[in-house]
Amino acid sequence: MRHPEALTVTRLDGPAAERAEADFTLVYADAFAEPPYCETERDVAATFQRFHSHTRRRTFRAALARTPDGTPIGMAYGSVLGPQTGWWDAPDPLASDDIRRAAGQHTFGLMELAVRLPWRGLGIARRLHETLLDGVEAGRVRLHVHPASEAAQAAYRSWGYRKVGDARPWTGADLHDVMVLNLPHPPA
Numbered sequence: 001m002r003h004p005e006a007l008t009v010t011r012l013d014g015p016a017a018e019r020a021e022a023d024f025t026l027v028y029a030d031a032f033a034e035p036p037y038c039e040t041e042r043d044v045a046a047t048f049q050r051f052h053s054h055t056r057r058r059t060f061r062a063a064l065a066r067t068p069d070g071t072p073i074g075m076a077y078g079s080v081l082g083p084q085t086g087w088w089d090a091p092d093p094l095a096s097d098d099i100r101r102a103a104g105q106h107t108f109g110l111m112e113l114a115v116r117l118p119w120r121g122l123g124i125a126r127r128l129h130e131t132l133l134d135g136v137e138a139g140r141v142r143l144h145v146h147p148a149s150e151a152a153q154a155a156y157r158s159w160g161y162r163k164v165g166d167a168r169p170w171t172g173a174d175l176h177d178v179m180v181l182n183l184p185h186p187p188a
Contacts, residue, residue, distance in 0.1 A: 007073070009065045009127045011134070014055035017062040021051060023072035024064070031114035036148035036174070054079060054111065063131040065115070065124050074115040076128040080138055081109040108138035113152075125155055139183055144169045144176040153177070 012020060025048050032039040039047075054060055057079045065074035110132070115124045133141065144167055145152050161179040169176055 006068050007065055007124065007127075008068075009063055009074075009124070009131045011131050012062040012064060014057065014060040014062075017060070017064075017077060018052065018055045020062075020064055020072075021048065023066075024048075024051065024062070024075045024077070027064075027072050027075040027114050027116055028112065030116045034117070036146050059108075059137070061132060061136070063128045065119075065128055072116075073119040074124045074128050076110065076113040076132045078108055078110040078112070078132065078141075078143075080136075081107045081142065106137075106139040108133070108136050108141045110141050110143040113143075120151070126159070129159060133183070136183070141181040141183065143179050145179060146174060147177050148174075156181075 017024065025044065028047060029039070029041075029044045031037075032044070054077065055062075059080035060077070061079065062077035063075065064072060066072055110129075113125060113128060113132075115128070141161075143156070143161070145156060147153070156179050159181065161181045163177045164180050165178040166175050167178050168174070
């Protein structure tokens with residue numbers, strides 16, 4: 001029986017996320033094995049080879065959802081994007097040099113957000129998103145989402161995100177939608 005009120009959603013810093021890497025990997029592998037992603041074990045291994053470089057960033061933060069018995073069922077993570085981040089290289093309105101410098105201090109990059117299939121539709125993704133962004137020092141959030149992922153697209157739009165362009169998040173990737181959410185209280 002699924003009881004969303006009994007689930008815990010915890011925010012983690014980089015070192016805590018590294019200690020919970022197996023939980024993040026399990027959720028990621030489960031969620032992204034499905035279409036349109038169809039990620040293989042090799043794809044998952046490549047993602048988590050980069051995970052450590054992400055967790056070591058000063059602005060890294062993560063959120064992990066678990067059942068009462070500790071089973072990981074959802075995860076999210078990201079960090080403030082620096083001005084040299086490759087995410088700015090996509091053609092979108094945020095990519096000008098002036099915006100790149102300013103946004104590099106005020107844009108949070110939501111790198112991953114996923115919930116395992118049996119736990120979807122219970123508001124867990126929203127709880128992960130809210131926990132991850134609570135108190136973040138940024139004026140906006142930027143993410144890439146596969147255009148064929150209709151559920152993710154619908155969720156992001158319902159949370160206030162808007163599409164600002166297209167990008168290939170890595171060499172050989174499908175074209176993804178670049179979406180931005182302006183936060184209500186940007187940093188000074």
